[in-house]
Amino acid sequence: MSEPVKIVEKKPIPSDAIVVQGLPDVGLVGLIATAHIVSQFNLQEIAYVDSNLLPPIVVLHNGLPHSPLRIFANKDLIAVISEMPIPADAVQPITQALVSWVESKKAKITISIGGMPVPDRQDIKDPKVFGAASIASALKMLQEKGVDILKEGYMVGPQALVMRYCAEKNLPAIALLAQSFHNYPDPEAAAAAIKELTNITGLKIDVSQLLEKGEEIRLRARDVMKRTQHEMTRMKKSREYDLPLYV
Amino acid sequence: MSRRRKRSIFDLMSEYMEDFRTWAEELIESVVAERPSWDTRSCCLEPLCNVLVAIDEVVVTADLPNTNPKSIRVEAVGEDFIEIRAKMKRKLRFDDFGITHRRGEFSSFRCQVRIPVPVDPEQMKIAFKRGVLEVHLPRKRG
Numbered sequence: 001m002s003e004p005v006k007i008v009e010k011k012p013i014p015s016d017a018i019v020v021q022g023l024p025d026v027g028l029v030g031l032i033a034t035a036h037i038v039s040q041f042n043l044q045e046i047a048y049v050d051s052n053l054l055p056p057i058v059v060l061h062n063g064l065p066h067s068p069l070r071i072f073a074n075k076d077l078i079a080v081i082s083e084m085p086i087p088a089d090a091v092q093p094i095t096q097a098l099v100s101w102v103e104s105k106k107a108k109i110t111i112s113i114g115g116m117p118v119p120d121r122q123d124i125k126d127p128k129v130f131g132a133a134s135i136a137s138a139l140k141m142l143q144e145k146g147v148d149i150l151k152e153g154y155m156v157g158p159q160a161l162v163m164r165y166c167a168e169k170n171l172p173a174i175a176l177l178a179q180s181f182h183n184y185p186d187p188e189a190a191a192a193a194i195k196e197l198t199n200i201t202g203l204k205i206d207v208s209q210l211l212e213k214g215e216e217i218r219l220r221a222r223d224v225m226k227r228t229q230h231e232m233t234r235m236k237k238s239r240e241y242d243l244p245l246y247v
Numbered sequence: 248m249s250r251r252r253k254r255s256i257f258d259l260m261s262e263y264m265e266d267f268r269t270w271a272e273e274l275i276e277s278v279v280a281e282r283p284s285w286d287t288r289s290c291c292l293e294p295l296c297n298v299l300v301a302i303d304e305v306v307v308t309a310d311l312p313n314t315n316p317k318s319i320r321v322e323a324v325g326e327d328f329i330e331i332r333a334k335m336k337r338k339l340r341f342d343d344f345g346i347t348h349r350r351g352e353f354s355s356f357r358c359q360v361r362i363p364v365p366v367d368p369e370q371m372k373i374a375f376k377r378g379v380l381e382v383h384l385p386r387k388r389g
Contacts, residue, residue: 222284
């Protein structure tokens with residue numbers, strides 16, 4: 001039987017790189033932020049994910065077909081991006097395969113960007129960003145950089161599993177979660193997460209264009225958001241609102 | 248000869264819930280997702296909406312980027328629906344989304360949202376912040 005998830009490499013993959021993951025989730029924060037990073041650094045497509053767990057979809061760009069789940073890079077930075085939500089049933093095998101691939105490429109660190117839904121998002125001018133880490137050394141690094149730590153609670157979805165599988169393999173990974181709308185695309189939250197990424201990594205990323213194009217991004221992202229909302233319901237994303245049992 | 252295990256009430260409930268979940272997912276898939284979010288005849292885009300049922304009110308929100316706030320209209324339609332309409336600040340074409348194989352332009356948002364519990368539309372209050380419309384509908388008592 002063929003592998004359920006295959007990462008097909010098109011070009012040489014850099015080692016010792018920072019990996020940024022932006023898979024569709026709350027407010028599409030990770031997707032919007034990572035798409036902006038790909039554009040800012042003019043990253044080139046180096047690999048894509050092939051899996052019979054994904055719907056039979058290709059994305060056309062300039063008339064040519066592409067996998068919706070692709071990996072871009074330059075020599076220091078790798079960005080994983082998906083132009084469609086990962087089906088709830090496929091999140092586990094796909095994140096597992098991505099973490100194994102990242103391990104095989106000896107990445108420096110994996111940073112998952114996402115949103116943290118807040119009911120009063122309309123009243124928040126500057127969304128706060130919270131961090132979580134897979135291992136103690138990564139947590140210490142976040143604390144040293146002054147990032148607010150997500151100390152207790154639940155994480156659901158792709159970032160949650162990236163953290164779990166990296167923890168199992170003792171790989172450094174962090175999640176940066178910006179306060180965001182739950183069901184609406186949130187470019188302001190994406191910009192806030194990027195600013196924290198800049199603080200942590202030293203990568204210089206200008207977010208002014210992202211903020212200027214905010215309304216346009218929200219219009220373009222409506223359909224992906226709607227599909228993502230459906231998958232979030234299936235993976236019980238609302239459990240992130242739950243209060244933890246142990247204190 | 249194998250003996251069939253007698254199913255408990257919990258097994259039956261679990262199976263029933265699983266069937267119900269599958270049915271509900273299929274229903275959502277067919278009703279919500281499988282139609283375009285645009286209508287070229289009415290030149291309307293359907294906004295993303297959300298309904299929250301609280302103890303004393305129902306809060307409907309709608310994402311309305313590129314909207315002229317003064318043009319927003321919210322009306323009750325029968326007892327179970329509200330209709331949201333808003334004009335865009337500038338018209339959009341499929342070209343603006345990079346799509347060249349369709350023709351049409353959009354000048355407004357429009358949607359009808361089902362309200363799942365009885366409310367008093369006369370007492371409706373609306374707010375528009377950060378491009379998101381908030382409609383507060385007090386629930387009917389008794």
